[in-house]
Amino acid sequence: MVLANEMNDKRMKFILNNAEIYGVNDKIDVIRGNSDNFRCRKKIDAVVITMDYENLKTSTESFCLFANLVPDIRKTLENAFRITENVVLIVPKFVDVSELALLFTDVRRQGKQ
């Protein structure tokens, strides 16, 4: 079972339309919610996060995880780690790896506290 979380109404219709073409319409539920506050009563195994990035093509030389990604990556990750430990985060290729270390250590510390 997959729960698709989305804020935009137009895209919510597109999800259902695209799922019908692949024949998976029955097994995808669409939820309307913000990425910072999505929750579910059932036990969830994994969370997949694909971030929107601004000016991807132009900002190859100076890309920052904390500035260029929308919405705030830290809040979404914190929320995801509250629900499960299995998180899939998809980021652009030219992200500095040291930034990732900073992000995960920071989020983990706050989760423990």
Next chain:
Amino acid sequence: MTSEHNPANQSFLSKLCPCCFFPEISTSNPTKSASNSCKNPSNSMKDPLLPSNENPIFGLKPKLKQKTRSPSKQKQINNNLFKKNLCNCEFLKELNKNNENFYIDNTSHYDKFLNSKKMNPDKKKRLSDNFKVLNTLNKYPKNKVFLLKYNNSGILCKITYKNFKFPFVKKKSKPGTKSMMSKRNSNQNTPESHIDLRKQSDESAKLVEEVDEKLNIFSKFHQGIKIDTDSFEKILPEKVANYIAKKFRKNSLIIDAISGVGATAIQVFLINLKKIKIFLIILALVSSSLWKDTWFWQMK
């Protein structure tokens, strides 16, 4: 009657040596200090086999002067401590038996961002422009588990290279081919009718390319799939979504936090999910124009 008021007890206590609490031996010179007056065999006769006060395990620790260390030395000490603690971990021992240097020091030039949580987004953008993010992936080892360190805490990492074969790939034009020749000719002075024809051909070629690129995202694109114009470059391609979906267990409940058009959500269910438990996966995706090379970072 308490023991304090008893004169016999008081006299006895006064006779005890203040350093070792042995009964004091009477001396001829009463002006000597208490430490000098002590003539017990344990204090006066220092046996080399007996534990001395200098040894920190048996006796009292001698007071050391606080040394002022340089920041580079302090860093070295911290690194050694960090490494010692890690070496005790059995999980790491199994992973890297041959490689001793498996951890990597991390630069701390992103400290500004930790302190800038309440900063305006405009300011953040300005700061980010100053950081030059180079191709840092070459620094790190491939197909090996290593520890990415940041201020005495780190995360386990494994970088594996995965080249996804997409149905449509942009071909680079070689020198001397038709496309290069057409560009050269376009710079020369030519009649207007010819230019129009070339423009049309270029535009049509671009349109074909765009449609073919969408096939990378959805293989059934021509069957009526709807996509936003804004979200075209942000959608995860089908093959990459497939690869992620294979990692999940069977009948698992998954949330797609920012689903967009639902590319990943569909692919997750299409595949028969295998019994592999993951801790963390970070995928590095490239923009639609650079889909040839994709990096896959798997973190366990």
